[in-house]
Amino acid sequence: MEDSSAEQILSRTDAPRTDAPRTDAPRTDAPRKSWHGVHKALADPLRIRLWEWLAQEPRSARQLADCAGLPADRLYYHLGQLEQAGLIEVAEYRPLARGKVERVYAPAETEPPGDDADPEDAAAFLGSVLEATAMDITSAYQARQAGRRRQVNVHRGALRLTDEALAELRGHIEQLSARFADPAADGTWTRVVLALVDLQDRPEADPPPGSPA
Numbered sequence: 001m002e003d004s005s006a007e008q009i010l011s012r013t014d015a016p017r018t019d020a021p022r023t024d025a026p027r028t029d030a031p032r033k034s035w036h037g038v039h040k041a042l043a044d045p046l047r048i049r050l051w052e053w054l055a056q057e058p059r060s061a062r063q064l065a066d067c068a069g070l071p072a073d074r075l076y077y078h079l080g081q082l083e084q085a086g087l088i089e090v091a092e093y094r095p096l097a098r099g100k101v102e103r104v105y106a107p108a109e110t111e112p113p114g115d116d117a118d119p120e121d122a123a124a125f126l127g128s129v130l131e132a133t134a135m136d137i138t139s140a141y142q143a144r145q146a147g148r149r150r151q152v153n154v155h156r157g158a159l160r161l162t163d164e165a166l167a168e169l170r171g172h173i174e175q176l177s178a179r180f181a182d183p184a185a186d187g188t189w190t191r192v193v194l195a196l197v198d199l200q201d202r203p204e205a206d207p208p209p210g211s212p213a
Helices: 035-042 045-056 061-068 076-084 119-145 163-180
Strands: 088-095 101-107
Touching: 035 045, 035 076, 035 119, 045 061, 045 076, 045 088, 045 101, 045 119, 061 076, 061 101, 076 088
Parallel strands: none
Antiparallel strands: 088 101
16 A cells, blocks of 8 residues: 555665566676575575665674664674675775774675575565565654654555566666666665566467467
């Protein structure tokens, strides 16, 4: 149901997109990572949010703790899981007082994973995406109740889409994503979650003209 108390907002995206390890543009300049390992690393809503915060800008565990509202000690295990999966890396060692240093993490260049996750891993990953989204919505509404300005817009519906119409819709979404995805652009970071889920089996595609039946 759409939140009628909030203004209609124009969707904008931030990176990384958790809907989106892509398989249509494989890279050849890096060893291929297992999608199974990426699913495992992201099968936790807190790790998804850590990854997304680092996509906004490099941060230390201390800074991430401020974002999450948790002690830094609670994050080291999760950062280790993300680092082990090749999703983040240590970008620098920042000097602190008395000769100490802290690690500053940033997203790693990750090969788009293949489609080899089993259904259980995929379900755990998608469940974590939805749970992280619910946490974002809850946080936004709490901020609004505290008198701060937050926009929230949620819509759930169904469309009848042919294969061609679905491809056209995806193309428009990609265009909007490219238009608003610059992390250096002015504006407020806004979480965008999009799901395109068939509720029925699609008919078999027609074979190309001239191909054997």
